[in-house]
Structure formats: structure tokens, C-alpha cells
Amino acid sequence: MAIEHDFFGLLESGPDGSIFWSETVEFGDQSVTVDLTAPDENDVAPDALNIAAAMITGLEHLDLRCREAMVGQLGDRTSEVTEYVISQEEALGDDLEDYLTDVSGDTAIDIIKAMRLMSVTILADEHGGTDPFAVLEYALDADSTDDVLLVNLASDASVLSVTSAD
Structure with a gap:
């Protein structure tokens, strides 16, 4: 079986009924891997594919929403975002500024901007x-695949949670 969609093209299911689509999307000055997956194509509503396509084409807006959610968690000392910022400060020490794109004096904000x-x-x-x-995956150091934050979104693009990969 297969699903045809204007944005994704022909999504053919594997022998187990699952579908998978992957593409590298240019985003700002970087390339981002985008995967679409479902364990059973029969569970994929046409609206889901339309929403997924809108998220991909509106990636800049989605990214901004995710970063705003991260900033919103900085006031909670026990949040995953705060713990991530502290761990990056400790791990990178004096080298932290090498990873920042802007040094404003607010290290937590600078880290979120640079991720x-x-x-x-x-x-x-x-x-x-x-x-x-x-699920959008963010990292300050692109080579450190363990130190990431994951922003989980609902299908209406609202932020459900921000978690670490641990």
C-alpha cells in the first residue's frame, strides 16, 4: 500500500505496514534532518500529513516557538532547560564563549540562542x-549527541514538554 501526498510524494509502506520519509532541509545557515514516520500507515490521517508539511515549511516559526518555550523554563531551577544550561557551563567552562553566537551577558539566553x-x-x-x-532536537555542540534538549510538540504545534535525551 502507499499514501500519496502533495508535499511528501508517494509514501510507500514497508513490509510491516510502516511508513518513513526523510529529507535534509536547509534552515538558516544549517541543514536539518527531517523524518516522518508511523508504525502503521492505516493510522495516518490525511490531516496529519498536511500538518506535518506545514510544520516543515514553517520551520523557522516552529523553531522560534520552541526557543521561547526553553526561555520560559529558565525561571525554574529544576527544569530540564536550566539543568542543560548548567551542565553546558560546567562542561565547557572557559570554552563556552566559543560556542555562543552572541554574548549578551545572560549566559542562559545566549546558550539557547546558540543551540x-x-x-x-x-x-x-x-x-x-x-x-x-x-520532536525537535537541539544541541549547543553539534558533535555531542548525548547533550541535547528535545522539544515535544502536539499536532497543533503547542509545546508539550522540553526534556533532555537522558
């Missing part, structure tokens, strides 16, 4: 559910 959007995973079968529909 790179590494990947976007869209779980097309989660449209309208309580589990994340899209």
Missing part, C-alpha cells in the same frame, strides 16, 4: 493524541 536545531522527527500516527506529534 542548533539538529533534527525534526514527526510521528504522523500521533495526530490529535496526547503523545508528541513532533
Whole structure:
């Protein structure tokens, strides 16, 4: 079986009924890997693919929303974002400024601004559910795949949570 979509083209299912689409999207001055997946193509609503396409084409706006959610968590000393900022400060020490794109004097904000959007995973079968529909992965150091923050979005692009990869 297969699903045809204007943006994604022909999404053919594998032998187990799952679908997978992957593309590298240019975003600002970087390339971002975008994956769309579902374990069973029968669970993918046409609206889910339309929303996924809108998220990909509106990646700049989506990225801004995710960064604003990260900033919003800085006031909570126990949040994953605050813990991430502290861990980056400790791990990088004096080298931290080498990773920052702007040094304003507010290190936490500077770290969030400098983080790179590494990947976007869209779980097309989660449209309208309580589990994340899209997961955006951010890292300060692109070579450090363990030190990342994951922003989980609902299908309406609202932020469900920001978590670490641990």
C-alpha cells in the first residue's frame, strides 16, 4: 500500500505496514534532518500529513516557538532547560564563549540562542493524541549527541514538554 501526498510524494509502506520519509532541509545557515514516520500507515490521517508539511515549511516559526518555550523554563531551577544550561557551563567552562553566537551577558539566553536545531522527527500516527506529534532536537555542540534538549510538540504545534535525551 502507499499514501500519496502533495508535499511528501508517494509514501510507500514497508513490509510491516510502516511508513518513513526523510529529507535534509536547509534552515538558516544549517541543514536539518527531517523524518516522518508511523508504525502503521492505516493510522495516518490525511490531516496529519498536511500538518506535518506545514510544520516543515514553517520551520523557522516552529523553531522560534520552541526557543521561547526553553526561555520560559529558565525561571525554574529544576527544569530540564536550566539543568542543560548548567551542565553546558560546567562542561565547557572557559570554552563556552566559543560556542555562543552572541554574548549578551545572560549566559542562559545566549546558550539557547546558540543551540542548533539538529533534527525534526514527526510521528504522523500521533495526530490529535496526547503523545508528541513532533520532536525537535537541539544541541549547543553539534558533535555531542548525548547533550541535547528535545522539544515535544502536539499536532497543533503547542509545546508539550522540553526534556533532555537522558
